[in-house]
Amino acid sequence: MILRGSARLSLLSIKAPTSARIRVICHGGGCPKKKSVVLRVASGKSSVRVRSLERRLRTGAVIEIFVTAPGRIGKYARITIRANAAPARRDLCLQPGKSTPFACAT
Numbered sequence: 452m453i454l455r456g457s458a459r460l461s462l463l464s465i466k467a468p469t470s471a472r473i474r475v476i477c478h479g480g481g482c483p484k485k486k487s488v489v490l491r492v493a494s495g496k497s498s499v500r501v502r503s504l505e506r507r508l509r510t511g512a513v514i515e516i517f518v519t520a521p522g523r524i525g526k527y528a529r530i531t532i533r534a535n536a537a538p539a540r541r542d543l544c545l546q547p548g549k550s551t552p553f554a555c556a557t
Contacts, residue, residue: 457481457509458532463501467492471520475501479532480509510534519545527552 452459457480465473473490477483483503490499504514512532519525525545530538543552 452539453535454507456534457507458538458546459507460505462513463500463504463519465501466498466518467518468520468523469494469525470519471494473499474517474519475504476515476517477504477508477512478515479512481507481512481532508532517545517550519547 452461463475465475467473469492471492472493475488475490475503477486483506485503486503488503490501492499508514510532516528516530517525518527524547527543527545529541529543531541532538542555544555545552
């Protein structure tokens with residue numbers, strides 16, 4: 452839901468392969484006190500819900516999501532909360548063992 456000067460995230464669910472590592476970092480206004488969350492996808496599951504970030508975030512807040520698995524190309528998503536507009540999303544890739552995102556091949 453888009454509000455004046457903020458947005459409310461009602462559901463943050465991340466799909467990833469089994470045993471993948473998911474790291475979620477929040478910067479800016481409205482983020483929880485614990486700004487970083489690390490999760491693992493359990494066997495038999497394909498998605499993880501991040502309830503700690505299902506909240507109202509102010510304009511300028513940024514959520515960074517890193518999904519990695521051993522020996523695989525990872526996924527990076529950056530969600531930026533904007534004033535009076537839908538949040539902006541940027542998707543990039545991660546090389547195995549690295550944390551610097553790069554443009555994915557098409």
